[in-house]
Amino acid sequence: MKVTLISHTPDPLKVLYLAARTCYSPEPPSQMEIPSEEKIKKIIKNVYDRGHESVLEHVSFTFALEGVSRAMTHQLVRHRLASYSQQSQRYVRMKKEVVVPESIKKRGFFEEFSKEIERIFSLYERMIENGIPEEDARYILPNATTSNIVVTMNLRELIHVAGLRLCFRAQWEIRRAVALMKWEVKKVNPFLSSFLVPRCVRLGYCPEKESCGHMPRRSLSP
Structure with missing residues (x-):
């Protein structure tokens, strides 16, 4: 498996800042002063913690995933708020390569x-x-047959996907793919990659019916 970040929104922190400030400022974006990076990070974190996640949709990432199984891509494309371009088995004569x-x-x-x-x-x-x-x-052809796929997701969807697929209970191949996607984001922006965590890390408890033990399950008792 190989995962490569082939494109992303330039200056993503600035984009997120302007999007967030536009919601609460009388000034138009073109006239806003850009504060320090640390202040921008605090504003983005505050917006995220308050659940104002539409702001995150203005930043996107495009990945190339190579040598992954069809079993894995069938799971990946269920995340519908994304764009996919996958190697066609209709037009491409497949090689004997499997996961x-x-x-x-x-x-x-x-x-x-x-x-x-x-x-x-x-x-x-x-x-x-x-x-x-x-x-x-x-x-x-079996589900094990390898495939290549290009995926574009905005940051909000990428956070959602990471929340589900970085869980230790997620299927191993898609968990590995999303972990590599996170690593690619970390190379260009460690701050934004810090949002790519399992849901339990953000929630402080495990929302799954069966916990892996990494976080305690939420108690439903009064």
């Missing part, structure tokens, strides 16, 4: 798994060679 979970290796099923992958891709190739279009031959 293998560690559990399959550790439990002694890797050899059997590999044989099934070999058999599936052999049939896939034979069908194409015998005139079956890629768009039909792809029906045999």
Whole structure:
């Protein structure tokens, strides 16, 4: 798996500051003075803590995810407030490249798994060679087949995705992908990456039905 930040909003702190101040200032954005970075950070943190999250939508990040499984991307694209461009199995003849979970290796099923992958891709190739279009031959391909996808999310949605997918109970591959997305954001803006945490960190308790133990579950008793 490889995750790369290929684009993001220039000067994101300034953009967030102007968006936030516009809501409460009689001055137009073009006439506002830009304060120190530390003051901007305090304002953004205050806006976030108060739940005024629409301000965060003015900053976006675009990532390239390479060598991830179709099983993972099927989870990722459920986050609808984002834009996706994924490698097409209709127009691209797929290579025999798959993601293998560690559990399959550790439990002694890797050899059997590999044989099934070999058999599936052999049939896939034979069908194409015998005139079956890629768009039909792809029906045999497994969820493990690798894919590439470009993803654009605004900061508000990225925080939401991180809250769900950085949870220790999230599926391992998407958790790893989102962790790498956070790392890419941290390279360009450590302050904004600090908002990309599991929900329990922000809430102070675990909202899941079954907790991993990292945070206590919220008590429903009076």
